[in-house]
Amino acid sequence: MDENKAENKPADISYGEIAQLEELIDRESLREVCRSFFDLFGLSIRVFSARGALLATVHEERSICRYVNSLNKGRVACSETVAQAQMRLPISPETVVHPCFTGAVYHIVPIIYDDRQLGRIVIGPFLPSEVTNTPPSLLNLDPQLDPERARAALSEMPRVRSQTAIRIAAHLRGILDLILFSGHRARLTSTMHLATVRENYRELSEKNASLQDAFNKLKELDRLKSNFLATVSHELRTPLTSIIGYSEMLEAGIAGEMTPEQTGFVETIRTKGELLLLLITSLLDLNKLERGQLSISTEYIDPRAVLDEVREMCVPEAEKKQVKIEAAWADDVPFIQADPVRLRQILINLVGNAVKFTPASGHVELSIRVTEIRVRTEGDEAEEDDGGFGAALMMAPERAVEFAIKDTGIGIPEAEIAKIFDAFYQVDGSSTREYGGAGLGLSIAKSLVAAHHGTIRVESRPAQGTTFFVVLPEAQPDAG
Template sequence: MTSSLTRPPNSQGTATVAVDVVSDVPVRLEDVVDRDALEELCQSMHRLFGISVRVYTSEGTLMASAASELEICRFVNDLPAGRLACGTTVTAAKAVDPGVEGEVTHGCFTGLTYRIVSLDYEGRRVGRIVLGPVAPAMLEEAPPSLAKTVPKLDVVQGNELLTKVPRVKSDALGRLAHHLKTSLELIIFSSHKAYVTSKLHLYSVRESYRELEEKTRRLEQALTRLKELDRLKLNFLATVSHELRTPLTSIIGYSEMLGEGIAGELNEEQAEFVKTIHGKGEQLLALIMGLLDLSKLESGTMSLRESPTQISRVLGDVVSTLAPVARKKEVDLVLDDDGVACELAADPERLRQVFVNLVDNAVKFTPKGGSVTLRARVVDGADDDEPGAALLAPVRRDVVVSVADTGIGIPPVERAKVFDAFYQVDSSSTREYGGTGLGLSIVKRIVEAHGGTVRIESNEATGAVFVVTLPSAQSRRSLPSRVPAALAPDSSKR
């Protein structure tokens, strides 16, 4: 049988290449054929026709055998000369070359014969089938070669045993051999198909793995480059901000002095110009300070000067700082700390920065007539990270501060993004609120550096609520720190 396997279509040609890789390797009987199936086939032939069947690989290794020893063979083998001659015959039978697609008959000195059939696949020899020994239909008595080869043999008995061997006509043996060969080649075909499929699968898995490895390697390289760029960006930000601050402080100082008339009286227009220079200078300074803070927080070089801190004192300070701004905008600013007495281990100046940013936003995004409420409470919190240890763990006490306004609110889809640096919900050129989008990114980092969290909720009817949760001083001492190492408080500066 000469049949080629159908190649699976593939627009990129990968499968075709793989098939070529597989099909270019010569098929070996021992690789593709299931031995059990082969053995089963030989056994059934032997059972049906009583003829011994052996299948060899092209290298002469026995793959399957279904054979029973004939009495005549046993009789001959009992004598040393017979045994020797028998061995030589079998070896010669195995070595006979039937030619591709061919078959030959090989005679034995007993008069019996072997039929050797070539086993082929896609025009290549993959093995051979040896049928026999059988007695040809014409055999009546042992040929002279029997007595000649084994002189001590009882020829009469030999002849008697030879008559017991079933006679097989040459063409019947040929049909049998052909049938067996066809069946075997069918097995080889289906086994080879399965073999190619599995090899193909293996090949494509290997190929995908290699591609994946390559992509991972490229991603790792990109990540390293991005990290390096990020580090350079932070350095650049820190240096530029620092260098800008000094001349800017002078601009602000001199414009202030000019405004106060120290260098002579200004007319109304000059005073207006100087006021603008001063205002813009202050705005720029706030931006630069924000950038500096952010780069320090990101690079982990900002140290916290922690000390025992009362949250109500921080919030009181924030409210008195921003009360004038709120009053000017006609927004009601309310502090509700319910006499909270809970000590935090925190950097009061940084906490002040957090709540100034939040209250400043709340006032900024609340229209005239609205209100901003700062509420502080102490709650017993559970440590979500270690649910199993909740029973044994000391009770965690948290200070929860909410900054609620009745302003424009933040849509839920924007709530995670507003903590990114420079992100503003409305960044259009027609935006009516000032700012650069740095405040909340600084808030988040400072809160997390204190082991806390910040989240956004909706206010009842309209507006946003920022909820900051900070662990109490006692909780921070008894619970494992959640602060990233890079932001850990600097004990040397305490």
């Protein structure tokens, strides 16, 4: 039977199956409907679910019921009748008439929706207009019953013609049907919505898992690459130092006099060897920086001295290209706390780039000025998610030193600026490119600046020039 089906297994609403009456119906509206029927027709109404749960009730105790209930036998008979009326299940879709010993009746109206019986409405008790006499079942009920009083009480029972009662029930069913329909539709919509959300969530979780998988694989690959790079670089460096050493000895004539042509060849071997060594050192540095293994040992240093030293180192290369290098700084530049070797490495990279990417008769200007920086300290890494902007705004500014390396060179297109700090990235990545290098300098410089709690940025205009700015915090008074 449908009833059992409803009790045993929850309806699969996503396939359009009907759920329980109590799940579909809004109890407040149901109570409202019952109340207005009671007000209109004066008839008591109770609505039960298929499981027998009372969902709504509006009723008034009738005089006859009150009187009968005051008698011993009457009380028993009354509660039996009421219980039977409420438990009685209409088998057909038609209304069932359940009689009471008083002559009154209950109409039990099945609630049917989509061919399923979801519950029932019990209307009554009321007296059918056709009943005119007080029935013997009432008069003989209890020896203590006063027939006159019973008759008077019974006459107060609402009277309805059977046909009218059937029409009232049909009307009530029609309204319930509407409520059920909208409840069903709302439930279907929300169930579908839930199903969609659940499905989307499942898809997202799957994608997330596969992304995590890919990420783990990439991380492992990256680790292998780093290991490989470290081993290979290390193994290359030892023989390379020998090659350079032996070429220097040959050049110095230790193995005997050489012809000018031989000297030229040996010089090429040495300079190419030195370039290779530089590249290998860069690779090793990058590797150490990526693994967080590069430690810096800071000293209290004068930024002007370091920049001047770097300028001197770059002058020969600049002169070869007919590029002028000039330096200018104020007198009040404070000392900074930095690793002199690493600071030199940062500046050599930047000045070297400026010279490299500036054509003949161009200028490179080096300057230092005092500025402010909002410093991020070691413990702040957790806030890195926002790119540091939110956290940086919260920090108090500190006095700092700004190095500017300005050139009148080829410039960097706007779209490339974000990428030039990536390892191995070069604006001209073609095999026929004009400028040497491996694309490591800026990436190393950026990591080294970060290790000094500083910042690096660039401003550039194609064909006009580029300026790199490195800002490092001033040395703390107690640090020197």
